[in-house]
Amino acid sequence: MSAATQPTEAARHRRRRFKVDRDAEEWHGPYVRYDIVKEFTLALIVVLLITVVASILFSSPDVRPVTLRSWATANPVDFAQTAITELDGTSATAGYGPPYNSTPGVSQHIIGPISLESAFGVHHPINTMKDYVIDPLETLPNAPAVHAALTSYTSASPSLQQKWTGAYEKGVAKASFTNGSLTLPPGNYGPVAPMISSLTSMARSGALDGALVSSSQFYGTDYTKPLLFIANGTYMANLAAAEHLQGGQWGMMNETGSYPGQAWLWLYTMWYQISPFTTSSNADAQVWAIMMILTLALALVPFIPGVRSIPRRVGLYRLIWRQHYRSVEAGAGTGSGGPPAAAS
Amino acid sequence: MSADTAVPAAPATGAPALLPEDADQWTARVRRRAVGAFPPERLLPDRQPAYVASWIYVFGVLTLTSLVVVLLSGAVLALEGPSWWHQSSVGLFVNSTHLWSVELFFFFMVVHLWGKFFMAAWRGRRRATWVTGVVAFLVSIGTAFTGYLSQQNFDSQWIGTQAKDGINATGAGAFFNVLNFGQMLMWHILLLPLVLGLFVVVHVLLVRKRGVVPPFPAKPAVVPALATEVAPVPSAAAAADEEIGEQR
Amino acid sequence: MPILSADQAASRVFGAVVNLGKPGTYLHWGFIQLSLANFVLIVVMIAVFLAAILLPFPHRGGPRS
Secondary structure, eight states, X not given: OOXXXXXXXXXXXXXSBOOTTTOOOOOOSXXXXXXXXHXXXXXXXXXXXXXXXXXXXXXXXXOOOOOHHHHHHHOHHHHHHHHHHHHHTOSTTTXXXXXXXOOTTOSOOSBTTBOHHHHHOOSSOOOHIIIXXXXXXXXXXXXXXXXHHHHHHXXXXXXXXXXXXXXXXXXXXXXXXXXXXXXXXXXXXXXHHHHHHHHHHHHHHTHHHHHHHTSSOSSOOBOHHHHXXXXXXXXXXXXXXXXXXXXXXXXXXXXXXXXXXXXXXXXXXXXXXXXXXXXXXXXXXXXXXHHHHHHHHHHXXXXXXXXXXXXXXXXXXXXXXXXXXXXXXXXXXOSTTSXXXXXX | OOOXXXXXOOOTTOOOOOOGGXXXXXXXXXXXHHHHHOXXXXXXXXXXXXXXXXXXXXXHHHXXXXXXXXXXXXHHHHHHOTTHHHHOHHHHHHHHHHHHHHHHHHHHHHHHHHHHHHTTTTTTTOHHHHHHHHHHHHHHHHHHHHHHHTSOSHHHHHHHHHHHHHHHHTTGGGXXXXXXXXXXXXXXXXXXXXXXXXXXXXXXXXXXXXXXXXXXXXXXXXXXXXXXXOOOOSSHHHHHHHHHHTOO | OOOOOTTTTXXXXXXXXXXXXXXXXXXXXXXXXXXXXXXXXHHHHHHHHHHHHHSOOXXXXXXXX
């Protein structure tokens, strides 16, 4: 800014009425010694010390991830119960809508007809029947019985498929796992029973983990498919509940074990604990919208009359600047604290 | 001092002085504006107003130095790659320093935010300082979030499968896939730190430019009728600024 | 139906003087649920904030301009 334009801008500013919550007087008072580089260095040393001490004392958490293998090994019945819903399209992922598929009418709405979710479409397409059951089973070598079952299933009419999967869903609710295999009450499951049993064995062997991660390329870094499958079951959810990580447990703020978590997310997760968000099917969209508004308000505090006058009304500043106010009262300092007539 | 056509004195390094015909160069203009806004005494002051006399003022620099430790520990983690800390006890220790420096970073930043709020630190043309601070806070939350997603353990599995619903509800899930480890890691170590760094730099430069916010007027009844400019840092350049600004 | 707790799920917290890998303690007030660790952190933050405001700051001398 050149000297030529400075007075003009200054004059423009000077014409505004002084608002104590928005403006500040020039400081004409005393300055004191200040070593900014020393301050930075000391702060850095302090932070390094605390960090290293905390790391030695507490280390950091590293709970092993759930795999399809660990899940199907620990709870094969739950795995089978989830697998059948992937096959018949009733799982959470199958009926999710965008970005995984285009199930109509399931997208979350912020309010009324406004659904950003639908607007952006299906970018990570997942066909649960194919991706989670049919395709992995087809990779199995030396399994003629499975391939025969697959052919039988895929060539059947949709209504016959539904008959089989419907019966299996009912049966697997009462299933048990004995001697390394699933045991269901008698029923007309058709080829679905050997398919799900094979898939369960495949999961227990670890082959399903590999099949799902490398389904598109060798060097996979995208774990969407296996993670959604795991999340549709109850195994991971139960582990999370034991760690107080569930949404209804203020889980967003928490960490595994006794570690501190993310206390700064308290306001975000709070909404999920109160009505009507506890029961709303659009809770995610609604809470996000509320947080966006509050976040904007935080950023714009200086512009919001009433909010920006809270600091002055509360008066905590009197403690912070008490040395300054004392020296003003004593008549020593002549900065912005004193009446204009006394300004030097 | 910084008139358009004036030729500044030759710098101490002995490089040739700016010739009048070069004054309209982009380089010359950028340099003039930069040095005009941030003369060395303003960038690295050795004096500060006497009212800066409270421990609350150290939380800005504590936040900044915590961020430095976060970046350093993150850099060491990057040296060995994302699976190192699961396999090596040294790696686990470095991961711990990354976690605890992040906890310290948020701790100090929130105390700094509380302090700045109760001082109404946006006063006197410091609103941009406040806004960039809040944005830095938000970007930090995003950076931490992608960090938690990059842990490749149970925690990141859970956080990803839970967070996806909120993000999908906004439509952003089409582009920002929290279950895609590769994407989340790259956002965490490159994109978000760059954005955060940018806002932190702007925030700190604004603090240097405007100076630390002065206290509220001591006697509320006796406030100036008109708003004036912000207090400059005492220096040769600033003294000249003051002279011009004093013409009421 | 065996459910593995975090401890059993082979969580790797070794080399720590204080083992924070054990299941955490949680405090409840009405609809509020807070982990002990987070609670301690928040209390310390408030304490540090108040200390920062209340503790006397050494009066820096030096020539006044």
